[in-house]
Amino acid sequence: MPKAYEEIADDLRRSIRTGGLPPGARLPAETELARRFGKSVPTIRNALRMLSAEGLIDKRHGSGTFVRRPRTRTLRDNTRLQWDKDRARMPEATRAATGATEHETGLVLDDLVFFARYRELGAPGDLAEAFGVPPGTVLLERTYRTRCSAEPAPFSLVSSYLVRDLIAANPALLDETREPWPGGTQHQLRTVGIEVARVEERVTARPPTPEEARELDLPAGTSVIVLRKTSYDIHGRVVDVSVVTLPGDRTELLFTTHLERW
Amino acid sequence: MPKAYEEIADDLRRSIRTGGLPPGARLPAETELARRFGKSVPTIRNALRMLSAEGLIDKRHGSGTFVRRPRTRTLRDNTRLQWDKDRARMPEATRAATGATEHETGLVLDDLVFFARYRELGAPGDLAEAFGVPPGTVLLERTYRTRCSAEPAPFSLVSSYLVRDLIAANPALLDETREPWPGGTQHQLRTVGIEVARVEERVTARPPTPEEARELDLPAGTSVIVLRKTSYDIHGRVVDVSVVTLPGDRTELLFTTHLERW
């Protein structure tokens, strides 16, 4: 027996894919759809919930159900890592003038609103393993939120971890009021003699937690991209671990790999 | 006024996060939960649907609701691109002996089940633009499904596109029965004198379409990672565009970036 709500969802999905219902279009009211399909309102709602979970529609309380428009994506490019490294050797004036790049995204801090918070904690198991230190070693946790001044929601949630003893030689690095630091993390590390030689970025995706959905202003039917970044210095030692949570509907990651010539 | 189903969802979510309900544990029946929380069954179902969408629980018709266990992730490493390139110059015996790497994933074709289908089509707008050719130019579309012999579902959906005239010099490249090709795409391109110098991989994430959920056997509350791979030859010409769809609950992408020394 065909399930009514799936048939209805299929029907509407087809209309959306073929363009019969273009992006931004308003769907008929649920009561109207119930009448047309000859089913009850809860059944219609069931069908619409499927489409909502797939990210095809947005339901707006009080005004209707609309076909979702694709979001414009911000690009996050791994060549920014080299660019950051080059910049870390520039004089402060230059570093400040180029505009501090937004941490972890590669955007420029011009019309960006920036927020940072520092906290010390004992390394939990997974971070201790990542750094190769005993569990409980004191880490500095730095939490960042950055957003365009135009948009209300941040475009990334960043937690960066450093081993405190590795950077304590420069007390300024422990002071959150010095953020945003001109030149970024690579310059901060340079002030204590650390040079980053290699960065590993691990990418996964999953649905957002309610907290992430709230902070990133994510509608139903979207995913987050979770990027776990590990920075190694020239001796192969782990010097920074960052966890970056990005909105899947607004973010594109670009990784360029150069191959050796034959 | 607090919403009942959110309160219930929060309560259960807390139990799951703190470990009060460990992975694999069965939740009480919906009727039982309704009794405990003093709400109707549909309200309980509403709360459970939230947790399901977040990927915290699995509902199994007939047997109950369970806390989801994290899946083990397969790693997809961008250093495989160089490895593939090196292998493309090996003699056929070596290429076959190393086991043809699974296209786009870096796994070895030992206990892998492999399926390929070829088709020609006129380039639609986005692909024509990516290749820098006029729309309608004939492309070869190659569709791959690969899975572990143990698992029923494939671990990636791959569509690879080549400009037919660029590879037609070797008719074997147009023959799907030659798959799996020992040495992979980079060796295939080598047979017509093409050397890949650079690969760009663009990563996004979103909820699966119903078709993807079916093919990849994705439960509710998971995402897909979409990887759009563009290969450039030594003259900067685009020679391959691939779209790879990966299950977000079973996949981790690893990108390593080496930085120049100071």
Place this chain on the structure above:
DNA sequence: GAGTGGTCTAGACCACACG
């Protein structure tokens, strides 16, 4: 067969958007 979640109905009342 007993128990589970899945589908569907019918309707009441509330919260929100917009004119």
Place this chain on the structure above:
DNA sequence: GTGTGGTCTAGACCACTCC
């Protein structure tokens, strides 16, 4: 104010799983 979707109830019947 009017119409929209959001929440919640109460219950019937079906389909699946497992003993």
